Amino acid sequence: MWRQLRHRLGLPLGQHALRSSEPWQIVLCALMGAAIGLVVVAMHEVVTWLHRADFSLPAGRSLSTGIGIDPLRIALVPALGGLALGLMGLLEKHFRASEIVDPIEANAIHGGRMSLAESLRLSIATILSNAAGASLGMEAAYSQTGASMLSSLGQVLNLRRADRRIFVAAGAGAAIAAAFNAPLAGAFYGYELVLGSYAPAALAQVAIAALTGTLAVRATIGVAPIFLVHPPPVTGVDHWDYLLFVLIGLGSAGVGTLTMRAATWCESALRRYQVPRWLRPALGGALLSSIALALPQVLGSGHGAIQMLFQHQPALLLLALLLAGKIAASAISIGAGFRGGLFSSSLYLGCLFGAVMEKVAGLGIALSGAEQFTCMLVGMGAMAASIVGAPVTMVLLVLEVTGDFQVALAVLAGVVVSATITRHTFGYSFATWRFHQRGKPIRGAHDVGWIAELTARRLMRGDTFAVRQDLPLMTLREQVPLGSRSRVFVVNENGVYAGQIDVALVHDTDINDAAAGLVAIDLATNSHDFLHSTQDIRAVLARFEDAELEALPVLSEDRHILGYVSEAFALRRYAQEMEKRRSAELGERDLFK
Structure with a gap:
């Protein structure tokens, strides 16, 4: 009955349907934007209360006005707060806490993946720093928390990489919009700084999150802007x-x-x-x-x-x-x-x-x-x-x-x-x-993480044909007929890469007179031209340009052959990935089909 009702209302019937439903992603961003706005309000109130407690501020005064602050508190609180923060860092080191990924780094390298638990750890440290009077703002904690909330939701829903990146930008934008009571500024913060572009596909999600985040703030603490500026005409x-x-x-x-x-x-x-x-x-x-x-x-x-x-x-x-x-x-x-x-x-x-x-x-x-x-x-x-x-x-x-x-x-x-x-x-x-x-x-939030993820190991083919370096040429001619393959890789007695042979050279009639006395290693070349399995697509293409070969073997750390990559295939995969990114940016998943 529930499934029939959801079908009539056009609701997604499963996780896969939700992954493909942009309208429902917009709805989720709207709801989460409001939640992020309330979290920002709560964090702001906590810091305000801590300022009053730590520096004995008069009611209605902000710390940075410098009015009514006990000089003894100014002398003691920053150092004591710094000591508490340092001890917190020692505990993190003891428990081997993982490195915190911020929204820009998450979108640039990690495909929009952030840890909510690690982000909350950063938020606590930022609150502690602000409570101690550090000459910094809370915006890092706001945007980190907001972005990680929507990133975590995107990971739970198993969203596509491009959609997760949009969710991260929407979360950060909602947090900044709520912090400054400025929805336009918050939305463009998400576009410019966290997403790295004004992508049409991200317009609605980021904008609606910033709007609902601002509305949540206005519903709780009022509609006044963060600064009251009344200049003359x-x-x-x-x-x-x-x-x-x-x-x-x-x-x-x-x-x-x-x-x-x-x-x-x-x-x-x-x-x-x-x-x-x-x-x-x-x-x-x-x-x-x-x-x-x-x-x-x-x-x-x-x-x-x-x-x-x-x-x-x-x-x-x-x-x-x-x-x-x-x-x-x-x-x-x-x-x-x-x-x-x-x-x-x-x-x-x-x-x-x-x-x-x-x-x-x-x-x-x-x-x-x-x-x-x-x-x-x-x-x-x-x-x-x-x-x-x-x-x-x-x-x-x-x-x-x-x-x-x-x-x-x-x-x-x-x-x-x-x-x-x-x-x-x-x-x-x-x-x-x-x-x-x-x-x-990292020079910005533009997605470059896929380059690091597209390694030689992912590009390589495993059907490598390798022969021992002491294999007689006449036997090699029998094993590799002309036209069966274009190259043969050569290894020594320990299986270590020793070079590659052009099959056309194996059957070259000009060497028939000497063929009986030749072995594979006599024809092998380019023993120093190969790929490491961890090299990314950019390094792979650069290696092809230097070596001027059609194919290169992929070697393990001990120089054993794992597979090989052809230049044509590497270029094709690079072009496909670029097309995929451009399609996602424009919101057209089948743009290049």
Whole structure:
């Protein structure tokens, strides 16, 4: 009866049907997006409560405002929290916890596969880091949790690789949308940073997850944007002001690159002085406290500090000190091993840099109130585009916060300059820079994992014909008639690869006079041209190009022949995989059939 009802309603009757049903995948993303939104709210409330408990914050105050915080707590909490985080790392090492895969890495290498348990471990570490006042945001935990929730669902349903990658992007997008109460920014975060493209096939799933995630937040904590920006009317912004916005974009690229490199310098310094890994967060917390005692606004993600900056602009000197202090605090937090991301921190850095640029420009020309606010918003978008690496997301975030299209155009100018310069001079976002430091060649979320999975072992044929190197040529002619096969592989008495022979050469009449005294090894060539079973398709094709042979043997570690691969087949399989990826990206599974 139930099966008949599901059939009449058009519901999928089994797991296979669900795998092929895009409408039902959209429904699942909508439901999970709302659940992710509620999880983000819960995590945010936990961190807020911990801030109040750890730093004795007054009611209604954010940590990064720096108002009403006990200096003794500033001096003690970051180091003690860092010590707790280091001890947690020791426990993980003792129990040999597996490496955590983040959403970008999951989509780039692992086909959208993430571990929910490992992601929850990262979220706990990020909450602990934020509770200690680390100068980082919670967005890494939000996106990690959201992406792993939908990834786990995709694995349970045994979704296709392309669909799992979309689910990961939808989960991350829903989390960011909920965190910033900005559905457009969340959706494009999923497209740009986690999926790596604006694929038509992913449009509905990612967008609906971001929308329902935002609606869940608005149903629980309200509809106000994360920053309340009320600038004067923008009629005072002149066309010439765009030169200033371009300069802000130019400077943001430099400051963003400096911040990313500074995190690596800090990490390298701690490693160079052989500070134990478990002790690094505590030492980093102590260094963070030394900065925060003078500039408490560097603590936390920076959300409250951004709001304060829009309401009360300090003098140029204090702005410059806050900018330098936040760069140092964020770099120390990352380098010392605190968990978190630079999304929110980059927004605050951008606001500070935009305010500094506005003050410097104001020394020579008079700027209106609208231009002052706009400079900060341009800096916010440009700095985040440089560090986070999602330019459209940042423009949309500012648009959703302000609701002002003219401001969004100004931000677009700074974002384009900043993102372009960062890409051409540095070449990384913060996430991909960290991958580079860990030795992983990931430049984005584009799916390159299939290349590593398509190895010579998977490409090879097993019907290899091999002969002993001392086999007489006359016997070889009898065993391999002309036209039966194109090549013969030669091995020594221990079965080790010794070369290959062109069968046409075996039957060459020019060697008939000497044939009686020849053996297989006399005709063998290319003994150093072969493939390892673990080489991926890219290495296989490069080897064919170097060797200029039609086929190569696949050898084990001890140089025994496992099989062989022909160049024609390798090229055909590579083309098929490329067609499959393109079909999945366009949402047309039979595009090339």
